[in-house]
Amino acid sequence: MELNNYFRLSFRGITENESFVRSTVAAFCTQLNPTIEEVNDIKTAVSEAVTNCIVHGYSGKIGEIVIDVSLFDDNVEIKISDTGCGFVDIQKAMQPFYTTKPEQERSGMGFTLMQAFMDSVEVISTVNIGTTVIMRKNISREYEDVRA
Numbered sequence: 001m002e003l004n005n006y007f008r009l010s011f012r013g014i015t016e017n018e019s020f021v022r023s024t025v026a027a028f029c030t031q032l033n034p035t036i037e038e039v040n041d042i043k044t045a046v047s048e049a050v051t052n053c054i055v056h057g058y059s060g061k062i063g064e065i066v067i068d069v070s071l072f073d074d075n076v077e078i079k080i081s082d083t084g085c086g087f088v089d090i091q092k093a094m095q096p097f098y099t100t101k102p103e104q105e106r107s108g109m110g111f112t113l114m115q116a117f118m119d120s121v122e123v124i125s126t127v128n129i130g131t132t133v134i135m136r137k138n139i140s141r142e143y144e145d146v147r148a
Helices: 015-032 036-057 110-117
Strands: 005-012 064-071 075-082 120-126 130-138
Touching: 005 015, 015 036, 015 064, 015 075, 036 064, 036 075, 036 110, 036 130, 110 120, 110 130
Parallel strands: none
Antiparallel strands: 005 064, 064 075, 075 130, 120 130
16 A cells, blocks of 8 residues: 555644534545545544544643544545543443533544444544544545546
């Protein structure tokens, strides 16, 4: 698998940046000629991961979020990292409907949605160090660029 292109973005973990980040990642991924459905899947997964960093990782504080996006021939890898509180039990956190903020009426479906829209989701987390979510999606290449 050969790396074709990548970018790194560091931004303030506030809700106002969530839509900017998901749109930026989606626009960058268009180099692979994804379908509209694939672009929407990526946007949804990125939105969920960034929201998790803001709401759960930093829990009311403002911290930095770093996103790395790597494009390969027919897939994309997206790493989203925070230096927030981390998870004590990743397996429990990834269960549908689990939330650390039930008083905010959070659905607890963030990881479930990421897994539904991406081909793989890996979570690396250490308490008081932070969390990194690594998501991968294969791009169908169904609509090859006719100019190529």
